[in-house]
Amino acid sequence: GIKENTVVLCSHRAPAAVLTVLVLTEVSRSGGQSYTQAAVELFKHPHVLLLQVRNCVFKLPGGRLRPGESEIDGLKRKLARKLSIDEEGSGLDWEVGECLGMWWRPDFETLLYPYLPPNVKKPKECIKLFLVKLPASRRFTVPRNFKLLAVPLCQIHEDHKTYGPIISGVPQLLSKFSFNIIEP
Amino acid sequence: GIKENTVVLCSHRAPAAVLTVLVLTEVSRSGGQSYTQAAVELFKHPHVLLLQVRNCVFKLPGGRLRPGESEIDGLKRKLARKLSIDEEGSGLDWEVGECLGMWWRPDFETLLYPYLPPNVKKPKECIKLFLVKLPASRRFTVPRNFKLLAVPLCQIHEDHKTYGPIISGVPQLLSKFSFNIIEP
Ligand SMILES: [Zn+2]
Ligand SMILES: [Zn+2]
Ligand SMILES: [Zn+2]
Ligand SMILES: [Zn+2]
Numbered sequence: 001g002i003k004e005n006t007v008v009l010c011s012h013r014a015p016a017a018v019l020t021v022l023v024l025t026e027v028s029r030s031g032g033q034s035y036t037q038a039a040v041e042l043f044k045h046p047h048v049l050l051l052q053v054r055n056c057v058f059k060l061p062g063g064r065l066r067p068g069e070s071e072i073d074g075l076k077r078k079l080a081r082k083l084s085i086d087e088e089g090s091g092l093d094w095e096v097g098e099c100l101g102m103w104w105r106p107d108f109e110t111l112l113y114p115y116l117p118p119n120v121k122k123p124k125e126c127i128k129l130f131l132v133k134l135p136a137s138r139r140f141t142v143p144r145n146f147k148l149l150a151v152p153l154c155q156i157h158e159d160h161k162t163y164g165p166i167i168s169g170v171p172q173l174l175s176k177f178s179f180n181i182i183e184p
Numbered sequence: 185g186i187k188e189n190t191v192v193l194c195s196h197r198a199p200a201a202v203l204t205v206l207v208l209t210e211v212s213r214s215g216g217q218s219y220t221q222a223a224v225e226l227f228k229h230p231h232v233l234l235l236q237v238r239n240c241v242f243k244l245p246g247g248r249l250r251p252g253e254s255e256i257d258g259l260k261r262k263l264a265r266k267l268s269i270d271e272e273g274s275g276l277d278w279e280v281g282e283c284l285g286m287w288w289r290p291d292f293e294t295l296l297y298p299y300l301p302p303n304v305k306k307p308k309e310c311i312k313l314f315l316v317k318l319p320a321s322r323r324f325t326v327p328r329n330f331k332l333l334a335v336p337l338c339q340i341h342e343d344h345k346t347y348g349p350i351i352s353g354v355p356q357l358l359s360k361f362s363f364n365i366i367e368p
Contacts, residue, residue, distance in 0.1 A: 101359040114359040115337040128360075153299040172353050175285040175298040176312075 047150040048170055050163075051082065054145055058163050060129075060170075072096050075130060083140045083148075097131035100173040103166055112165055127166065129173065231334040232354055234347075235266065238329055242347050244313075244354075256280050259314060267324045267332075281315035284357040287350055296349055311350065313357065 051059045061082045065074035079094045103112040105125040116123060142148045153171040160168045235243045245266045249258035263278045287296040289309040300307060326332045337355040344352045 099360045101356055103359065113338070114341060114356040117338055118336070152302070154297070154301055157298060169353075169356050172285055172298040172356060175287065176283045 047152050048156060048167070049083075049140075050149045050151055050167065051142060052147040052149055055147070058149075058151075058167055060167060071128065071130075075132070079132075082142060082146070094132055100129040100131055101169070102129070103127040114169070129166070129170070131177075231336050232340060232351070233267075233324075234333045234335055234351065235326060236331040236333055239331065242333075242335075242351060244351060255312065255314075259316070263316075266326060266330070278316055284313040284315055285353070286313070287311040298353070313350070313354070315361075 049061070051061050053059060061079060062075065063078045063082075065071065069077075075096055076094045101114060103114055103126070104116050104120070104123045105112050105127075106117050106120040107124050112127070140148055153174070156163055156168055157171040158168055162168075233245070235245050237243060245263060246259065247262045247266075249255065253261075259280055260278045285298060287298055287310070288300050288304070288307045289296050289311075290301050290304040291308050296311070324332055337358070340347055340352055341355040342352055346352075
């Protein structure tokens, strides 16, 4: 089942990496004391952690990989830079879990597909989403032009217009982890 | 990576079970000889096996579980009945794999969600999708009012109107299995 401290990451195969954080608002805000209460609440309301750029575009934390860099290394580097307390992100360890999904960009057009379209041999870009576990509580410090938001799945689901194809599809990719929600 | 002989199943928690079959048309049509060629082709074009009811509604093979019946037993029973050569489905074994996703129906309304909406404690229905492996080749015989179709992912993706939310989301749920497609 899903943990109360779960993050979703994403790394591009060719250049970039993107990540999502599934966390209750209370956890990210308070940083400790409210843990028990937050964990219980989360069973009802899983939230995805999103970065908002200049009050408009929503993004999953992440970015492009460096040449030769492994996906895991790239993800950790991006996580440290975008979601850490200090500039270096030292002392934080990110437990990168399973790949949840992938998106392909066949050429220089902007459209992304969750499969490699027929006859595309060399896609321009490949984006991978990873599941990552967070410690039970954590404070985040984000770059100045970013805002960190915990958004409930119900708000994201199928809202392509606001969140784009990748983020709006995250609830579906997470659905198999929700078993425990309806267990007695 | 994805196997050339992969099926996706789905089972409802409360009553029903649904399944998808990922298979190349050639495999299901010919049943043996063209295997090598088909396997190569599939790397370019994964297809989902769908049942079409009376030339209109598309369905993933599956259905409701009996009271007390396990998901795996229910899936095998439904697979045997809807996709088998003989009425009993004898001699066929279905290797049910991982759960890919779940959908909830909160009450008697028709909308499905890939998460349990806040404050819903007893959903009316829960639908699970499973990945299942097929033997390298197989012939299918379907009930008289059904037509069996192998539909490419590109045709299904985001076509909510034609295929509904569950089927149109299958390409995304399968995307993480597509690694091999772009491996050298
Ligand atoms: Zn990218
Ligand atoms: Zn909520
Ligand atoms: Zn149902
Ligand atoms: Zn095709």
